[in-house]
Amino acid sequence: MEIIVCIKRVPETADADIVIDRTGRDIEKGGLVFDINEWDNYAVEEAILLKEKYGGSVTVISMGPEEVNETLRRALAMGADQAIRLTDPAFEGSDGYTIARVLSQAIKPLSYDLILTGVQTEDDGYGQVGPTLAEILGIRHAAVVNQIEGIESGRTRVHRELEGGLEEILDLELPAVLTIQTGINEPRYVSIMGIRKVAKKEIKVLGLRELAMKPEEAGEPGSLTVVEMVSFPPVGEGAQILEGTMDEISDKVVTILKEKGGVA
Amino acid sequence: MADILVLVEHRRGEIRDITFEMLMKGKTLSEKTGKPLTALLLGNDVGEMAEGLKDLANRVVLIEDPKLENFNSEIYQRVLGNVIEQEKPFLLFIGHTAFGMDLAPTLATQMKAPLATDCTDVMVDDDQIRAIRQTYGGKLNVEVRLKPAPCSMVTVRPASVSVEDYSLAGEITRVTSPLTEEIASKRFLEYVEAAAGEVDITQANILVSVGRGIKDPENIPMVQELAKSLGATLSCSRPVVDKKWLPKDRQVGTSGKTVKPTVYIAIGISGAFQHIAGMKGSGTIIAINRDPKAPIFNVAHYGIVGDLLKIVPALKGKISEAFA
Ligand SMILES: Cc1cc2nc3c(=O)[nH]c(=O)nc-3n(C[C@H](O)[C@H](O)[C@H](O)COP(=O)(O)OP(=O)(O)OC[C@H]3O[C@@H](n4cnc5c(N)ncnc54)[C@H](O)[C@@H]3O)c2cc1C
Numbered sequence: 001m002e003i004i005v006c007i008k009r010v011p012e013t014a015d016a017d018i019v020i021d022r023t024g025r026d027i028e029k030g031g032l033v034f035d036i037n038e039w040d041n042y043a044v045e046e047a048i049l050l051k052e053k054y055g056g057s058v059t060v061i062s063m064g065p066e067e068v069n070e071t072l073r074r075a076l077a078m079g080a081d082q083a084i085r086l087t088d089p090a091f092e093g094s095d096g097y098t099i100a101r102v103l104s105q106a107i108k109p110l111s112y113d114l115i116l117t118g119v120q121t122e123d124d125g126y127g128q129v130g131p132t133l134a135e136i137l138g139i140r141h142a143a144v145v146n147q148i149e150g151i152e153s154g155r156t157r158v159h160r161e162l163e164g165g166l167e168e169i170l171d172l173e174l175p176a177v178l179t180i181q182t183g184i185n186e187p188r189y190v191s192i193m194g195i196r197k198v199a200k201k202e203i204k205v206l207g208l209r210e211l212a213m214k215p216e217e218a219g220e221p222g223s224l225t226v227v228e229m230v231s232f233p234p235v236g237e238g239a240q241i242l243e244g245t246m247d248e249i250s251d252k253v254v255t256i257l258k259e260k261g262g263v264a
Numbered sequence: 265m266a267d268i269l270v271l272v273e274h275r276r277g278e279i280r281d282i283t284f285e286m287l288m289k290g291k292t293l294s295e296k297t298g299k300p301l302t303a304l305l306l307g308n309d310v311g312e313m314a315e316g317l318k319d320l321a322n323r324v325v326l327i328e329d330p331k332l333e334n335f336n337s338e339i340y341q342r343v344l345g346n347v348i349e350q351e352k353p354f355l356l357f358i359g360h361t362a363f364g365m366d367l368a369p370t371l372a373t374q375m376k377a378p379l380a381t382d383c384t385d386v387m388v389d390d391d392q393i394r395a396i397r398q399t400y401g402g403k404l405n406v407e408v409r410l411k412p413a414p415c416s417m418v419t420v421r422p423a424s425v426s427v428e429d430y431s432l433a434g435e436i437t438r439v440t441s442p443l444t445e446e447i448a449s450k451r452f453l454e455y456v457e458a459a460a461g462e463v464d465i466t467q468a469n470i471l472v473s474v475g476r477g478i479k480d481p482e483n484i485p486m487v488q489e490l491a492k493s494l495g496a497t498l499s500c501s502r503p504v505v506d507k508k509w510l511p512k513d514r515q516v517g518t519s520g521k522t523v524k525p526t527v528y529i530a531i532g533i534s535g536a537f538q539h540i541a542g543m544k545g546s547g548t549i550i551a552i553n554r555d556p557k558a559p560i561f562n563v564a565h566y567g568i569v570g571d572l573l574k575i576v577p578a579l580k581g582k583i584s585e586a587f588a
Contacts, residue, residue, distance in 0.1 A: 132369040
């Protein structure tokens with residue numbers, strides 16, 4: 001079982017105060033804490049579980065600057081065998097299609113049975129890169145996979161999560177790309193000791209030239225969609241914010257519940 | 265030709281809401297651009313469904329084939345590739361749903377069509393298509409321009425368009441299925457229903473709902489206490505289930521339950537669209553979050569900005585006194 005996992009290092013923004021940068025097309029990344037994309041963490045774990053069951057090896061690939069090594073090392077500490085980082089100034093501004101294009105150039109020379117990605121990223125949330133990658137490579141795919149039943153005679157049985165708790169079972173020919181949904185497994189804990197152990201492991205770095213791509217095929221020139229500007233979503237009517245001391249706020253909530261809540 | 269095309273999403277004999285939302289959006293754009301609106305229906309024995317859609321588009325293109333009985337992205341892609349070559353649509357709408365997420369990216373790549381996913385709005389000016397999509401869990405709006413192409417594609421976020429009544433009195437065009445041989449590389453086997461849980465959160469009058477902001481499973485009993493003091497039922501967002509802190513039957517959202525309680529109290533939930541879609545119909549929504557810009561405050565009626573670990577116990581104290 002040769003498995004490739006595509007992962008991304010993303011800023012954690014759920015809790016952070018985000019600020020639009022000077023270009024007006026992105027946010028300030030400065031003070032933000034970065035970590036592996038939540039969905040990708042489940043994908044790495046799933047790859048390692050499959051390796052433990054069927055043997056073989058796991059290769060993790062990520063696009064981005066040197067700091068991405070940290071995310072790749074985290075995956076190595078979880079049990080991945082090789083890591084590849086794709087980096088080039090020309091990749092800046094790539095849309096979902098072009099990201100898949102760059103990944104495909106790195107993957108083509110490798111041998112693989114399965115490619116796992118997260119369903120989507122926490123930042124851009126395209127939910128597009130995995131299936132696009134499959135189409136470029138000319139292989140099968142399934143999106144939003146929440147269970148891999150098993151692999152047998154060049155095929156795999158997977159569950160795809162639909163709406164409202166419903167699932168469908170598919171039978172797919174390998175090689176295939178599966179986009180992995182959160183909750184599919186319980187990602188293992190990565191200790192500082194574990195990361196130290198892989199600190200010296202080589203991370204292969206590939207740029208535009210090694211990937212046999214032309215500058216006009218990457219970044220904004222190679223993309224089919226272009227970000228024009230970003231803004232904060234309109235708040236609509238918005239919530240009435242309850243203010244005061246903790247006691248006063250609690251009293252207000254009690255009043256609201258008495259009026260609206262049907263609480264006796 | 266050069267129509268605005270909407271791919272009808274249906275499952276087990278029912279048209280899904282996203283279809284009507286996309287048709288509504290398509291109709292608005294059709295009026296603005298003068299391009300006809302076409303609903304594209306693929307399925308097996310779905311003639312009646314086509315009749316039902318006639319009023320909502322200028323035309324319903326109907327393709328029936330036993331191989332289209334259940335959704336399968338590869339079979340759909342084969343048929344749609346054909347339709348796009350023939351119809352040469354200007355813009356194709358697909359839902360940003362489990363169905364569309366499996367289909368749209370590969371179809372767009374095959375057709376070399378620019379694709380903007382998970383869009384909350386789509387604009388067309390002089391044939392230039394722009395879309396609004398959200399990033400960073402709904403904290404940022406991004407305006408995206410689709411580069412000019414013979415056909416463009418957009419996937420639409422569920423529940424982002426409000427549907428009104430209209431009538432276009434369209435007609436049905438039957439197109440012969442282009443499928444010949446069996447496609448065996450990707451096979452649909454069966455549906456699996458959600459296991460019945462022990463509580464039915466859809467029946468609750470008050471829901472106290474907890475999200476990832478709770479940080480530690482050890483803090484859940486504190487929220488449970490609050491729920492108890494109100495006679496409320498405990499529910500949650502997806503990460504709480506993913507981490508196995510609460511069972512799946514407590515999950516609110518697109519992949520969980522849709523709830524409409526009299527009161528919904530969201531605690532440490534950011535308000536991703538998949539969550540909001542499952543609870544925005546609640547009577548009164550109270551959100552507790554320490555991030556004043558959390559998207560949950562855009563749908564909540566009342567908000568408390570602060571640390572839930574302090575607010576929840578204080579609230580519980582007052583409520584126990586008031587409703588003792
Ligand atoms: C196909 C698909 C289906 C999905 N289905 C669902 C679904 O059905 N339901 C669902 O909920 N999600 C669903 N999701 C996931 C969704 O996209 C979000 O990831 C999820 O809703 C986030 O959950 P959360 O708000 O609890 O966590 P986060 O987004 O991490 O938010 C945590 C919040 O807690 C706040 N917080 C942190 N600490 C404190 C504190 N001490 N005091 C106060 N506030 C604090 C933070 O400011 C933040 O706003 C789905 C995703 C996909 C791709």
